Amino acid sequence: MRWIIGVDRKQAAAALGWVKALAAQFDLSRVAWIRIDMGRGRYRGVYGRCWWPTKKLPMFRISCQVPGPYPTVVQTVRKPLYPGPDGRWPPVPKGCHVRGYGRDPRTGRVWLKLGAQTLLRDINEGIVWIFGHELYHFLRQTRQIAGRNTEAYADEFADWCLLRFRCCADRPPAAASWRSQ
Ligand SMILES: [Zn+2]
Incomplete structure (x- = not known):
């Protein structure tokens, strides 16, 4: 190597x-x-x-x-957020934002695409x-x-x-x- x-x-x-x-x-x-x-x-x-x-x-x-x-800011991808068994959405984790909405047409399963930011100082x-x-x-x-x-x-x-x-x-x-x- x-x-x-x-x-x-x-x-x-x-x-x-x-x-x-x-x-x-x-x-x-x-x-x-x-x-x-x-x-x-x-x-x-x-x-x-x-x-x-x-x-x-x-x-x-x-x-x-x-x-x-x-400094530069990287846009990062976070693991998606899924609704609970009662169909309610858990809160978006601190520091994350919603990037979009996903749906599997085969299963009907839905999720929120989450993103975040990481600051690189040098x-x-x-x-x-x-x-x-x-x-x-x-x-x-x-x-x-x-x-x-x-x-x-x-x-x-x-x-x-x-x-x-x-x-x-x-x-x-x-x-x-x-x-x-
Ligand atoms: Zn990669």
Whole structure:
């Protein structure tokens, strides 16, 4: 596995050390490379992608772009809200907003699509957050972590990484024991 670093190593030293120590807790033998760079000037904020193995290249690849500028706000996806057995909606969780309404025409089941926002104060927080999100997709696909391989779970894991980085930038958490709330 190869790290491709295209950010200022000095400025991002705290986050780079932290994400490398986080990644080292897992089996990365099926990852070809992990790239962290400033993007190509087309988008702002933070974004990334986890490529799954293909016939031509049977390895995962993780790409994280962190152009900012900072602070930047990420729009996150939360797990949907379902009505209770009595048909009443539980309150929208604190910090969340309703993104839309969903309905399965086959079963008639309905739900509210929820979103939230995460503030990334600087490039170090940007790296930790987007790396956590993309790493989660790989970890879940290779059954190295709990949860489901959806945007809501990847965002929840990314938010958890960010909180852990803010409190303890010198030591990453035992991530394999992570559980969705
Ligand atoms: Zn994702």
